Amino acid sequence: VEELRALAQARADRFSRQGVTTLEIKSGYGLDLVTEARALEVARALRGPRIVTTYLGAHSRSPELPDFDDYVNEMCEKTLPEIAARKLADRADIYVEKGFFTPTHARQYLRKARALGLGLTAHVEQLSSSGGADAALEFEPQSLDHLVFASDATIAKLATRATVAVLLPASDLYLRMQYPRARVMIDAGVSVALSTDFNPGTSPTQDLSLVGVLARLEMKMTLPEVISGLTTGAARALGALDRDSLQPGKLCDFVTLDGSWRELFYSIGNHPVAASYRAGEQITYK
Secondary structure (H helix, E strand, C coil): CHHHHHHHHHHHHHHHHCCCCEEEEECCCCCCHHHHHHHHHHHHCCCCCEEEEEEEEECCCCCCCCCHHHHHHHHHHHHHHHHHHCCCCCEEEEEECCCCECHHHHHHHHHHHHHCCCEEEEEECCCCCCCHHHHHHCCCCCEEEECCCCCHHHHHHHCCCCCEEEECHHHHHHHCCCCCCHHHHHHHCCCEEECCCCECCCECCCCHHHHHHHHHHHCCCCHHHHHHHHCHHHHHHCCCHHHCCCCCCCCCCEEEECCCHHHCCCCCCCCCEEEEEECCEECCCC
């Protein structure tokens, strides 16, 4: 636990230095209650940015319960209720893709998570058009991640909902695949957020400048749209409407810059954030 906490704190500090005041951390690499709970407990203990925890037990095939039906039943009957009772997670996530969890699994899992009072999100339409987005939208999720292969019909449906499309271009870069149709989504009226998708398998980067540059070059987003995606859009994706804009009565999260805002997301590796403030107090980090 101490080793995991030290590694995670260093990574949280790296995000804070880039202006991140709220950080979502997902489990999903243990695939059993003990290791999933351990990851979420460590996430809860981190200092600096505000932490939102997401249980992603439905990330892959369980080594102990290789049948997906059995594993989803186990999560719904035992693991999700335990995670919720111990208040380890704010949200629940599921990976819907061919060869992994199906839209039917997603409905069962998200229905249970919603009944337990958890916020909802899902990894959908990342590698193929699997029907995951439409299944998840039945439950009015806070956000949907990836959406690389989202159809015109799905985009039109998203445009009528409060659900935020979270786009993750660094993952698309590392997987050497196409990028989501951000321009089409934004022009249709979809609320869009951006994030690193920082993980060891498909997006091993914490560099926000890379995410922003890819969004501008590959997804045809404007600089104001990129900034909005990392602030307003990201807050709404996490259900954090108390900090989705700088207005009276909302939590005062902001950054100061060493230079012009026009220098943001222009040069990879150059991210001119001088200081990060959470609820009006400067975040300290090593």
